[in-house]
Amino acid sequence: MKKTFLALGAFLSLGIGGLFHATNASADSSTPIYRLYNPNTGEHFYTGNSYEEKSLSANGWVYEGIGWQAATSGTSVYRVYNPNAKGGDHYYTMSKYEAQTLVNSGWKWDNNGKAAFFSGGKINLYVAYNPNAQSGSHNYTTSNFEQSSLLKGGWKYGAVAWKVQGEGHTITPPPVGRTVYVAGKDSKVYWYSREALIAYGNKIGNPVNQSQIFTMTESQAISSGRHHSLKE
Secondary structure (H helix, E strand, O other), X not given: OOOOOOOHHHHHHOOOOOOOOOOOOOOOOEEEEEEEEOOOOOOEEEEOOHHHHHHHHHOOOEEEXXXXXXXXXXXXXXXXXXXXXXXXXXXXXXXXXXXXXXXXXXXXXXXXXXXXXXXXXXXXXEEEEOOOOOOOOEEEEOOHHHHHHHHHOOOEEEEEEEEEOEOOEEOOOOHHHOEEEEEOOOOOEEEOOHHHHHXXXXXXXXXXXXXXXXXXXXXXXXXXXXXXXXXX
């Protein structure tokens, strides 16, 4: 079923992006960072704002639970938004110079250049990079298993992004291992449902040769340059 997704840029322009502010916070206090997934673009989005989480969930994003427990004070982590990427994209960095460089090249500040999160704690938050993705090219997780699975699936740059206070607790499996369907080796899109793939081919008068349909994991599809069909 095709869903309508609310552009994150709309949230940011209205000033209700995923932010939290520490006031006299102790060094070991923490706040949950919610993790959401856009099945149309493959992007994971992370926010400490429960209103933003609920708004995105109501507009087709998949709520996946708590990405991590963030410190409420410490080293600033900035978030910038690329309005020119297909479906939009976000990037997170502790380097304000790097963030400003991206803004100078056309990206937009989230939270008017203030910290979206803080780095602090003893737990590693890992980042992996998908060089073939048009959107959602960076994934952040405290899970060694998820990080290892992404790297085995073709993602790059397995490094520690910053430190956090507590581990994440997702409520749905990461999409890295999800089985998807591809209509032939030359197809650049993948489908979650084999039946939907066949039905769409019949609908447009171009029946799919079912003997050529093959499966792979979603991470393999993304790393090979494919993207999820917008018709599903």
